[in-house]
Amino acid sequence: xxxxxxxxxxxxxxxxxxxxxxxxxxxxxxxxxxxxxxxxxxxxxxxxxxxxxxxxxxxxxxxxxxxxxxxxxxxxxxxxxxxxxxxxxxxxxxxxxxxxxxxxxxxxxxxxxxxxxxxxxxxxxxxxxxxxxxxxxxxxxxxxxxxxxxxxxxxxxxxxxxxxxxxxxxxxxxxxxxxxxxxxxxxxxxxxxxxxxxxxxxxxxxxxxxxxxxxxxxxxxxxxxxxxxxxxxxxxxxxxxxxxxxxxxxxxxxxxxxxxxxx
Numbered sequence: 344x345x346x347x348x349x350x351x352x353x354x355x356x357x358x359x360x361x362x363x364x365x366x367x368x369x370x371x372x373x374x375x376x377x378x379x380x381x382x383x384x385x386x387x388x389x390x391x392x393x394x395x396x397x398x399x400x401x402x403x404x405x406x407x408x409x410x411x412x413x414x415x416x417x418x419x420x421x422x423x424x425x426x427x428x429x430x431x432x433x434x435x436x437x438x439x440x441x442x443x444x445x446x447x448x449x450x451x452x453x454x455x456x457x458x459x460x461x462x463x464x465x466x467x468x469x470x471x472x473x474x475x476x477x478x479x480x481x482x483x484x485x486x487x488x489x490x491x492x493x494x495x496x497x498x499x500x501x502x503x504x505x506x507x508x509x510x511x512x513x514x515x516x517x518x519x520x521x522x523x524x525x526x527x528x529x530x531x532x533x534x535x536x537x538x539x540x541x542x543x544x545x546x547x548x549x550x551x552x553x554x555x556x557x558x559x560x561x562x563x564x565x566x567x568x569x570x571x572x573x574x575x576x577x578x579x580x581x582x583x584x585x586x587x588x589x590x591x592x593x594x595x596x597x598x599x600x601x602x603x604x605x606x
């Protein structure tokens with residue numbers, strides 16, 4: 344193959360990749376704007392969200408408690424601002440429960456967006472560019488990180504968003520913590536979490552169950568839950584790529600199953 348022909352093929356390939364990336368970015372922006380609109384609409388919602396605290400940039404962090412019973416599940420959306428479906432799915436769960444209160448037989452506390460600063464900016468980190476999911480005071484917390492978006496902060500629990508979650512766990516002492524994420528398309532139960540529950544959630548959502556996310560996560564919410572002085576089960580719920588939206592009905596029904604589940 345001559346040099347000119349080789350260069351032409353390379354140009355075509357690069358152009359194709361660039362166009363594909365542009366389409367992907369466009370889809371992501373549409374979903375992100377939708378999530379931001381839904382976050383800003385929370386104060387006017389008939390759900391009557393309450394404020395649990397404020398972010399670095401003083402944006403409101405909302406929560407809502409539903410149901411009754413001994414078991415309590417804490418559902419947290421929007422730890423990473425560039426994962427818009429994580430916020431949308433938590434809001435849709437609350438909307439479903441409000442319309443169908445008899446759908447749950449236990450208690451649930453929903454924090455739809457713990458990182459509104461990141462959501463508004465469309466980035467993983469919070470207002471101080473700290474990854475909330477690396478900032479928890481765990482035994483494995485570390486100052487070391489390779490990528491800027493995994494910055495754990497100068498010390499653990501330096502971020503108001505981290506402290507809000509820690510305080511919520513201390514107050515409610517949840518039996519199960521579910522954190523909503525993208526884009527790895529799997530359900531990741533912590534090692535002390537019911538395999539049967541993970542299996543049922545997998546069957547409803549269509550997502551496989553995995554016990555290895557593929558990289559080290561020091562200072563994560565999952566690690567923090569495992570370090571509590573009482574048993575807290577945990578699930579990291581990873582949905583589809585950030586430029587797609589999941590089947591929210593399936594996501595909601597799998598979360599309802601988790602809320603109602605008893606060992």
